Amino acid sequence: MPKAIFQTIYQDLKIKIEEQQYPFQQLLPSENALVEHYHCSRNTIRRAISMLAEEGYVQSMHGIGVRVIYQPVRQTSFTIGGIESFQESACRNGLTASTRVVQFTELVSDEHIAEKTGFPIGSELYYIQRVRYLNGKALIFDINMFLKACVPGLTPEIAAHSIYDYIENTLGMTIVTSKRIMTVERITQADEKYLDLNDFNCMAVVSGHTYNADGLMFEYTQSRHRPDFFCFQDTATRKQGYPK
Amino acid sequence: MPKAIFQTIYQDLKIKIEEQQYPFQQLLPSENALVEHYHCSRNTIRRAISMLAEEGYVQSMHGIGVRVIYQPVRQTSFTIGGIESFQESACRNGLTASTRVVQFTELVSDEHIAEKTGFPIGSELYYIQRVRYLNGKALIFDINMFLKACVPGLTPEIAAHSIYDYIENTLGMTIVTSKRIMTVERITQADEKYLDLNDFNCMAVVSGHTYNADGLMFEYTQSRHRPDFFCFQDTATRKQGYPK
DNA sequence: GCTATTGACTTGTTTAAACAAGTATGTTAT
DNA sequence: ATAACATACTTGTTTAAACAAGTCAATAGC
Numbered sequence: 001m002p003k004a005i006f007q008t009i010y011q012d013l014k015i016k017i018e019e020q021q022y023p024f025q026q027l028l029p030s031e032n033a034l035v036e037h038y039h040c041s042r043n044t045i046r047r048a049i050s051m052l053a054e055e056g057y058v059q060s061m062h063g064i065g066v067r068v069i070y071q072p073v074r075q076t077s078f079t080i081g082g083i084e085s086f087q088e089s090a091c092r093n094g095l096t097a098s099t100r101v102v103q104f105t106e107l108v109s110d111e112h113i114a115e116k117t118g119f120p121i122g123s124e125l126y127y128i129q130r131v132r133y134l135n136g137k138a139l140i141f142d143i144n145m146f147l148k149a150c151v152p153g154l155t156p157e158i159a160a161h162s163i164y165d166y167i168e169n170t171l172g173m174t175i176v177t178s179k180r181i182m183t184v185e186r187i188t189q190a191d192e193k194y195l196d197l198n199d200f201n202c203m204a205v206v207s208g209h210t211y212n213a214d215g216l217m218f219e220y221t222q223s224r225h226r227p228d229f230f231c232f233q234d235t236a237t238r239k240q241g242y243p244k
Numbered sequence: 245m246p247k248a249i250f251q252t253i254y255q256d257l258k259i260k261i262e263e264q265q266y267p268f269q270q271l272l273p274s275e276n277a278l279v280e281h282y283h284c285s286r287n288t289i290r291r292a293i294s295m296l297a298e299e300g301y302v303q304s305m306h307g308i309g310v311r312v313i314y315q316p317v318r319q320t321s322f323t324i325g326g327i328e329s330f331q332e333s334a335c336r337n338g339l340t341a342s343t344r345v346v347q348f349t350e351l352v353s354d355e356h357i358a359e360k361t362g363f364p365i366g367s368e369l370y371y372i373q374r375v376r377y378l379n380g381k382a383l384i385f386d387i388n389m390f391l392k393a394c395v396p397g398l399t400p401e402i403a404a405h406s407i408y409d410y411i412e413n414t415l416g417m418t419i420v421t422s423k424r425i426m427t428v429e430r431i432t433q434a435d436e437k438y439l440d441l442n443d444f445n446c447m448a449v450v451s452g453h454t455y456n457a458d459g460l461m462f463e464y465t466q467s468r469h470r471p472d473f474f475c476f477q478d479t480a481t482r483k484q485g486y487p488k
Numbered sequence: 489g490c491t492a493t494t495g496a497c498t499t500g501t502t503t504a505a506a507c508a509a510g511t512a513t514g515t516t517a518t
Numbered sequence: 519a520t521a522a523c524a525t526a527c528t529t530g531t532t533t534a535a536a537c538a539a540g541t542c543a544a545t546a547g548c
Binding site for chain 2: 500501502503504509510511512
């Protein structure tokens with residue numbers, strides 16, 4: 001439900017670019033032209049455009065215009081982007097997804113856990129292990145740790161469905177920022193035990209720290225993907241005025 | 245060299261956060277307080293803050309303030325971020341780097357290459373293979389393809405040093421946007437031939453398309469990393485007003 | 489024919505103002 | 519005591535305006 005004007009314009013432009021009404025390599029209408037079209041101020045247009053630029057849809061050129069650099073990508077594997085739940089990602093990738101909870105316990109953060117996850121020593125946590133199935137194949141092994149105080153009433157049943165759905169819709173908590181680190185690690189015994197591995201000896205691992213609307217880190221997640229079903233997309237823009 | 249005011253404020257706040265003058269979990273001074281401090285408008289302050297939020301340094305909370313969520317990260321392996329050359333990354337990670345050019349040829353894009361790289365069929369390209377050494381170990385295998393028309397006069401000597409340095413400082417071209425895809429792939433014969441692999445049967449692969457200031461894609465790169473020396477960091481923020 | 493300049497575009501930066509909306513802390517009335 | 523309200527903060531959105539700076543093409547002057 002985008003209520004803000006800039007959100008509406010952003011979405012509208014985005015769709016038009018994806019549908020190639022504004023084709024690859026062409027210029028968008030000038031900011032002033034868009035101001036007339038959408039009946040808003042130039043600042044609002046610029047905000048929408050800057051969001052598109054961040055996502056690698058367009059690129060502004062001083063004195064020239066705004067060029068479309070979006071090209072449709074064929075999705076072959078399981079693509080990760082933004083802050084999404086497993087359900088959302090699976091849906092976007094057009095795959096049938098299911099989840100099996102293989103461990104659901106509580107524990108208290110000790111020195112070793114604190115070092116690895118960033119939870120202060122003594123924090124009470126839920127510890128969850130889940131196997132994710134895509135089109136029937138066991139491809140992803142998820143380890144989640146939640147601050148118990150932030151996610152009260154979590155059950156294995158909820159974990160089997162969607163924890164994010166529970167957090168956002170039942171608890172009414174908003175997820176805002178997620179910091180993630182991608183690495184490639186050797187397979188573990190748990191990987192071998194639970195997943196359908198094809199003689200791979202490595203896994204694509206996404207480790208993430210998630211913050212709620214209060215700026216409190218309430219989740220640490222490690223998501224271990226079988227290499228041939230893993231894909232992560234990113235767009236980087238060069239900062240102007242780099243040091244030196 | 246930040247000339248813009250918002251750049252200066254952004255850098256100043258960033259340093260103060262990194263030095264923990266504004267510690268983790270605390271609130272920044274309010275926007276109005278910062279307006280007084282920096283003698284600028286609120287919009288300019290907000291722009292600096294929004295840049296920090298994008299990088300996962302702070303998180304704004306409506307009606308409350310702006311919370312610092314930056315925590316120093318220990319850099320264990322070779323970290324990739326932003327748009328950086330190999331030289332820049334190596335320097336930031338405190339490693340000694342060297343490069344060996346193992347192939348330097350020209351070729352013309354055919355159907356197969358066009359499909360994989362996005363260069364139009366018939367484009368004249370430089371094709372370069374390089375082995376990257378970190379602290380003396382062969383850990384990264386790079387494949388680069390450059391639009392010959394955009395990077396004239398490229399030589400193996402330049403490739404052994406820094407192509408980005410040549411592009412930006414000698415040719416005066418500006419690199420603006422880079423779209424990257426991270427995957428994990430099985431090792432190839434070239435990986436085995438050139439790199440010091442420790443019985444890994446996978447590589448961390450970063451494939452990237454780079455655009456210059458004209459919005460023209462002029463580079464396709466595939467960078468193949470030995471898993472234990474690969475790390476990619478990312479910060480995602482949840483979009484408000486998500487569809488439905 | 490060539491160069492220099494002008495002018496009409498484009499995007500980039502900054503300001504000032506107004507109002508909306510969320511949060512916290514009072515005080516008041518019940 | 520508690521609920522309701524006022525109010526003084528906070529950040530969020532939008533507008534209008536002015537000027538800077540980059541690009542491009544037509545034009546004027548040589």
